[in-house]
Amino acid sequence: MKIVSNTQMKQLDRMTIEQYGIPGILLMENAGIAVFHEVYHHLQMMGGKQVAVVCGRGNNGGDGFVVARQLFQHNIKVKVFISGNPAVIGGDAKTNLEILKRLEVPIEVISPGENKNVFLGQLKQYDLIVDAIFGIGLDRNVDEFIGRVIETINEAEKTVVSIDIPSGVNAADGSICGTAVKAHKTIVFQLPKLGNINYPGSYYTGEMIVKNIGIPQEAIISLNPRIQMITTDWVKSILPKRKADTHKGDYGRVYIVAGSTGMTGAAMLTCEAVLRSGAGLVKVAIPQSLNNIMEVRLTEAITVPLPELKKGVVGISDIEKIMKTMSQSDAVAVGPGSGQSRELEEVLRNIFENSTTPIVLDADALNSLANRKELLKLLKGPAVLTPHPMEMARLTQIAVEDIQKNRVEIAGEFAQKWNVIVVLKGARTVVAAPSGEIFINTTGNPGMATAGSGDVLTGIITGFIAQGIEPVSATAAAVYIHGLAGDMAAGDIGEYGMMAGDIVTHLPHALKKIVGK
Numbered sequence: 001m002k003i004v005s006n007t008q009m010k011q012l013d014r015m016t017i018e019q020y021g022i023p024g025i026l027l028m029e030n031a032g033i034a035v036f037h038e039v040y041h042h043l044q045m046m047g048g049k050q051v052a053v054v055c056g057r058g059n060n061g062g063d064g065f066v067v068a069r070q071l072f073q074h075n076i077k078v079k080v081f082i083s084g085n086p087a088v089i090g091g092d093a094k095t096n097l098e099i100l101k102r103l104e105v106p107i108e109v110i111s112p113g114e115n116k117n118v119f120l121g122q123l124k125q126y127d128l129i130v131d132a133i134f135g136i137g138l139d140r141n142v143d144e145f146i147g148r149v150i151e152t153i154n155e156a157e158k159t160v161v162s163i164d165i166p167s168g169v170n171a172a173d174g175s176i177c178g179t180a181v182k183a184h185k186t187i188v189f190q191l192p193k194l195g196n197i198n199y200p201g202s203y204y205t206g207e208m209i210v211k212n213i214g215i216p217q218e219a220i221i222s223l224n225p226r227i228q229m230i231t232t233d234w235v236k237s238i239l240p241k242r243k244a245d246t247h248k249g250d251y252g253r254v255y256i257v258a259g260s261t262g263m264t265g266a267a268m269l270t271c272e273a274v275l276r277s278g279a280g281l282v283k284v285a286i287p288q289s290l291n292n293i294m295e296v297r298l299t300e301a302i303t304v305p306l307p308e309l310k311k312g313v314v315g316i317s318d319i320e321k322i323m324k325t326m327s328q329s330d331a332v333a334v335g336p337g338s339g340q341s342r343e344l345e346e347v348l349r350n351i352f353e354n355s356t357t358p359i360v361l362d363a364d365a366l367n368s369l370a371n372r373k374e375l376l377k378l379l380k381g382p383a384v385l386t387p388h389p390m391e392m393a394r395l396t397q398i399a400v401e402d403i404q405k406n407r408v409e410i411a412g413e414f415a416q417k418w419n420v421i422v423v424l425k426g427a428r429t430v431v432a433a434p435s436g437e438i439f440i441n442t443t444g445n446p447g448m449a450t451a452g453s454g455d456v457l458t459g460i461i462t463g464f465i466a467q468g469i470e471p472v473s474a475t476a477a478a479v480y481i482h483g484l485a486g487d488m489a490a491g492d493i494g495e496y497g498m499m500a501g502d503i504v505t506h507l508p509h510a511l512k513k514i515v516g517k
Ligand SMILES: NC(=O)C1=CN([C@@H]2O[C@H](COP(=O)(O)OP(=O)(O)OC[C@H]3O[C@@H](n4cnc5c(N)ncnc54)[C@H](OP(=O)(O)O)[C@@H]3O)[C@@H](O)[C@H]2O)[C@@H](O)CC1
Pocket: 013, 014, 024, 027, 028, 029, 031, 056, 057, 058, 059, 060, 061, 062, 063, 133, 134, 135, 136, 137, 138, 139, 140, 141, 142, 143, 146, 163, 164, 165, 177, 189, 213
């Protein structure tokens, strides 16, 4: 499902009205009815009877007027509160306000001089509050008066349903314009806005319900938004079917170069994730002195001990053996728990110069590249880089806070500049392709902020690529499944106690949930 900015959504609204001749008031009616159905259903579930609709002066408020009319006509006790001067309301919103007046739906204007406690006392009388103050038109910080209205809605401690986006959230990026409504549910029109998806806006959005309001698919196709949300259906569509008449060679050979003294666990988690993601075979290159530990712990993986120059780390002396195994592999991952060394840089240089095998670079491989990014220019095959924000900061020399504020742009620019696939990890992981295509992931939870989670992701990405899935799709699907497995682990044992190994354990269940077998 595509994700749009506020500007793109306005463009879609305009195209729908001007090019396809669908009147704005019809879109507003569809929007209002979609919200009404959700609100009505919710009221029935909770046994509620009374609704307050708080409306602003724009079209978001207009949607609120339609919701109020529909509720009124379905015998729900409803009152409309207008925040500010109703004289400035125009267009379709005004038409709907006039209808409300003729129907004698109760309307009250809240003005800047209003006593906050009086308004709070009023709101507390309702079972549910509909928030229709601002939608995608919010473009600056809210003033003190509107800020008070928003805070009062939050303090009323009632179920809140926001229309399109919680008022106060900037639809362009999910930032907060001073203060914002904390919704339980947000009914989003046609396509999610970046502000519904990115944090902190996503937190304020609560449960997101996307409803069609009649914007033609043709308009969306011609606008061609470059950002998309990874969905279950999409992942299902790209995972290969397993045919009866096949053998392990059909599901890809993976080679993992990982682990060093003290960090063998990283290599193990990556290998286990590769196998749990459905790949046929995994070999792990491991410094010779660590081979025994790996053999004991990894039953299904094949270990390839490497002679060591420096005890416990993979180095350039091993390059011939590494290159040989790489040439026999469908995908390779380098970095989890490798330890950072000058030698690893040289290993990477050799691989980049001489191999076309798709490569996933994680952890210490990324840190080694941070000082020698130009090595990426040598790459002969597809590469996936999986930095968390701190690793991205090292790669780009941009501060972590600035990266977090511009995750999509920074991941996108890096991917295009260096012709690599970038996975910028963290809540709402961004996958950026060299083509400019962007995916945002919504699975996962804070329980995954635990040592080794990233190693598991590296294993899944590598396992999917080895199974022949095109690398960008393989990466986006892996990110989704990784988060889903994390969500299922949290569902079973909770966010606090879960460890990376629990994500691996839940991987088969996550895959089964998606493909059905
Ligand atoms: N045909 C369509 O387009 C359809 C649109 N639909 C709905 O309309 C919503 C978008 O409506 P919108 O563009 O009218 O803006 P909205 O979000 O209601 O904001 C109201 C106005 O507030 C103002 N304002 C901004 N910031 C402010 C601030 N900090 N403090 C105070 N004022 C501030 C600003 O006006 P300004 O003051 O800048 O002149 C702005 O115009 C959309 O989310 C969806 O719900 C659907 O019905 C489907 C059809």
